[in-house]
Amino acid sequence: MIRSFRDVPIQRKLVAIILLTSGFVLAGSTITFVVNEALSFRTDARKALESTAAAIGKNSASAVTSMDAKSADESLAGLEKNPSILSAYLLNGDNEILTAYVSPRAAPGDLPFGNELAAGRRKVDAAAVESLRREADSWNFLSIDAVSPIAIEGRRVGTVVLRSSFHEFGDRMERYLHLSGLVLLCAFLGAYLLARRFAPAISRPIVDLARAMRSVSENHDFSARCEKRGDDEIGELIERFNEMLGHIQASDEKLVHHREELETEVARRTVELVHAKEAAEAASRAKSRFLAKMSHEIRTPMNGILGMADILLQGSLPGEQRRSVEIVRRSGEALLEIINDILDFSRIEAGRMELDDAPFDLGGIVEEVTELLAERAHAKRIELASQVDPGIPAFLRGDPCRLRQILVNLVGNAVKFTERGEVVVRASLDSRNGDAVTVRFSVRDTGIGIPREALEKIFISFTQADGSTTRKFGGTGLGLSISRQLVEMMGGTIRVESDAGSGSDFIFTVRLRKAMESDLMPSSSRLNLKGLKALVVDDNRTNREILEKQLYIWGIRCRGAGGGDEALTLLRSADSEGAPFDLAILDYHMPDIDGLQLAGLIKADPSLSGVRLIMLSSVGIRGDGRKARETGISGYLTKPVRRDVLYESIAAVMGIRDPAVEGKLVTRHSVAGTQKKIDGRILLVEDNRVNQEVTLGILSVFGCRADVAGNGREALVAIAAGEYDLVLMDCQMPVMDGYEATRILRAREKKTGGKRLAVVALTANAMEGDIDSCLAAGMDDYLSKPFTIGKLGNMLTKWLSAGVGPGPAGAEEEPPDTRTVEKPPASPIDTNVLDGIRALEGDGNRGLLERIINLYLSDAPRLVAGILSAAEKGEKESILRAAHTLKSSSANVGATGLSELCRKVEGMARTGEPIAAGDPLLSKFEGEHQLVLDALAAVLEGTPA
Secondary structure, eight states: OHHHHHTSOHHHHHHHHHHHHHHHHHHHHHHHHHHHHHHHHHHHHHHHHHHHHHHHHHHTHHHHHHTOHHHHHHHHHGGGGOTTEEEEEEEETTOBEEEEEEOTTOOGGGOTTHHHHHTTOOBOOHHHHHHHHHHTTSOOSSEEEEEEEEEETTEEEEEEEEEEESHHHHHHHHHHHHHHHHHHHHHHHHHHHHHHHHTHHHHHHHHHHHHHHHHHHHHOOTTOOOOOOOSSHHHHHHHHHHHHHHHHHHHHHHHHHHHHHHHHHHHHHHHHHHHHHHHHHHHHHHHHHHHHHHHHHHHHHHHHHHHHHHHHHHSOOOHHHHHHHHHHHHHHHHHHHHHHHHHHHHHHHTTOOOOOOEEEEHHHHHHHHHHHHHHHHHHTTOEEEEEEOTTSOSEEEEOHHHHHHHHHHHHHHHHHTOSSSEEEEEEEEEEEETTEEEEEEEEEEOSSOOOGGGTTTTTSTTOOSOHHHHHHHOOOSOHHHHHHHHHHHTTOOEEEEEOTTSOEEEEEEEEEEEOHHHHHSOOOOOOOOTTOEEEEEOSOHHHHHHHHHHHHHTTOEEEEESSHHHHHHHHHHHHHTTOOOSEEEEESOOSSSOHHHHHHHHHHSTTTTTSEEEEEESSOOTTHHHHHHHHTOOEEEESSOOHHHHHHHHHHHTTSSOGGGTTSOBOHHHHHTOOEEEOOEEEEEOSOHHHHHHHHHHHHHTTOEEEEESSHHHHHHHHHHSOOSEEEEESSOSSSOHHHHHHHHHHHHHHHTOOOOOEEEEESOOOHHHHHHHHHTTOOEEEESSOOHHHHHHHHHHHSOEEEOOOOOOOOOOOOOOOOSSOOOOOSSOHHHHHHHHHTOOTTOTTHHHHHHHHHHHHHHHHHHHHHHHHHHTOHHHHHHHHHHHHHHHHHTTOHHHHHHHHHHHHHHHHTOOOOTTOHHHHHHHHHHHHHHHHHHHHHHTSOO
16 A cells, blocks of 8 residues: 555645645544543533532431431422432431432433342442442443432431433534534545645646656757746755756767767778778788798708708718718708798788698597607607597598697697606597587696796797797797697687696697598497406506506406516416406516516416517517517507507407417508408599509408409490499599599489499599589599508498408518617608508419509609600690699609609699799609609619618
8 A cells, every 4th residue: 555655646645645634633633622521521510410419418417317208308309400310319327218319311220229229128238339439430421420428517327329411411522523523524625625726836846857857868858957936945956957957968969079079080090990901911912922932932942952961861971971961951851840830820820721621530640640759759768648538439520630730739849848758648528519529639748847937928929938948949939829729720729737847738629520421431340359358567657547448448358567576466366366367468668677578477487378468669679579479479569559550469469350360470560461351343443553553452452353444434334334332433534534434424323223333532632622523523432542451441341341351461570670879861762651562462462562663663754754844845734634643653652752742743733833844843853753763673672762
């Protein structure tokens, strides 16, 4: 109710307040008058009644004394004239009723001694008389009693009792109340009329002020004013309100003026900024052109320097001169790294760095980085290990090259700044939402660390922790800046946790997508290692834990030991408990007892001789393989070990993969010869004879039947004549390329209603545009050249049914000598590629390496001559075709440097850059080609490449 009253208009409130106030005043006055009148009336009536009683007592004293009833009746006879007297009694000294008077209007209840008279008694109880005397003083609105003694000479001889009615007062009050009600009603009416008349004088200014406020609030019209009607408080309020509006109006006008000036200023500054932006962009373009030109100008002499340094290192140089040439070559390589960093930074700064979107194996990327930097780490006696969380999807989409660049930067720095201890690379699943995957990488080292005050600035371009770092370790300070910007481009963040002297932990995240290929790729049937019991012996706790976790993922029960004595204790304890170990994986370099010594002790104990042994070494040394076999070791692998190599090696050592390998030393090359058998007939469409031999060699290892077509036209004829399960289609070929051949094939299938034949593109340029062209032409998948056995195997498994069986066992191989005490002369051939081809030489592929090299030696000079001739004539298409062909065939024989030069020549021809005879790049290309021919000829003659 109070809330409702608050919401009532102010005029009604004023009227209500006036009416309520008037009503309360009148009601209070009336009540006060009635109470006062009642008190006065009773007091006067009682006094009059007591006077009457005294007079009757005085007149009837003799009659009471003589008990003269007649005289007594005469004394009371005059009471009939008083209508208010209800009853009267004359009592003698013994309280006997001498005479009594009762008014005709009196009811039985109005008589003070009604009960005694009703009982017929004439004597009144003295206690009743006394009680009546006491009650005569109490308030009673029905009657008034008077008890007066009759005395003669001070002696009581009787009593007079009178009772008067209150009816007269009631009649008077009734008349008064009627009059008071009429007066109250008239007063209310008058008050209401007066309130209605005078309330607007107060309420109207307030209402007008409220309306003005509402209007200003809604319309923002600060020019409005409220009319002042008086000089009272309300008038002063209105006056102050009008003054406030004036101030606001003035401020608003100033704001409008300032806003107009600001808009003018912003427009002027915008024009200036546009001009400045255009000038900055022009400067950036000029800088980019300058950097590109300078890069070309610097690379040309640097290629000559590095090429001639390599040529010098091929010859017989005295020790001092060899060291000087090696310094020249290392300095040139360092300068090229700096140039590459500056160019990457320039592209990122100019916003022209674009990320690729291609499927890749994350675990393979991490292992490639550790393999790349393993030699550098092992040369410093540093442990380099990696671990990939099995919860990460096997295949992801993103930019593998840039991710590899980030990892190489961080791991390379970790190795550079670590003198002893370890460098550990870990990849784990940070979060996953549908196909979106966020991967967390950690590169932790035990190096020199970074002071806390330098943590914030190490990601700034051209900045290192302090100047002494640059002087001692070298570098431009761009690597971390480029890594940070690449990480941010990939939707992640990068940070470092470090303290001076306690190592560093670089942590970054990147957002990738689960590759659709992984959904289509059937999981290859792997041999079951579950149930095996293995002991991992390594004094490096990190290496030991990583290896234990990987074995656990494969279902192998494993224990770890930190040294030889602990390993022997665990092996003997397990044997005595009837649960011996099946396998022990030993680290070569351990304090006290090294791996070879521990292996000898294990094999010398008859109770432990049944344990199979695998040796892991950071540094492979010629002759270690023979020592390992003589000691009883079954497998010898060089760290860091790839997961697939370790898995296959364990299977081979335990006789699960191929019992025939027992008694032979298992190495990373020998397990490469144990591959899946895949049933299917394949058509290889490839014009390059070296690529034909390499691909056919890999296909034969998988047990596939394969035919060869030299171009797209021959492929269409072969497909029409026979049935194939899969076509491996090169994209760029003479006569008819792979794109056109695939389009014709799809049109033929649509016309005849035949079954769709799977076509996998073999492309040397797996960029997004080339991939789209392959898919648009009707191809089903693509494989980038040069490809590895594993990548081709995965592709065959994806499109053909696969079964596991023993393949041709690879020949035993000594571990490669990776010691850096006396670094051998640099070679233009990657011997790992040749080793991989050797691993393919089974019963059906004898002499595969020799055939491939002979084909290359036959084709390469012709292709090089074609490139040089086309350069003289300015025939860019001929340069493009020949460079493309030579690029892939060079990569297949391990001529990675020449393949890279071919890629650059092809890129220049593709983009239309001028390339003519005498170009420094062609000179470098021709010199590298000659080095490759000499190195391959040496391989055929039996000397190392």
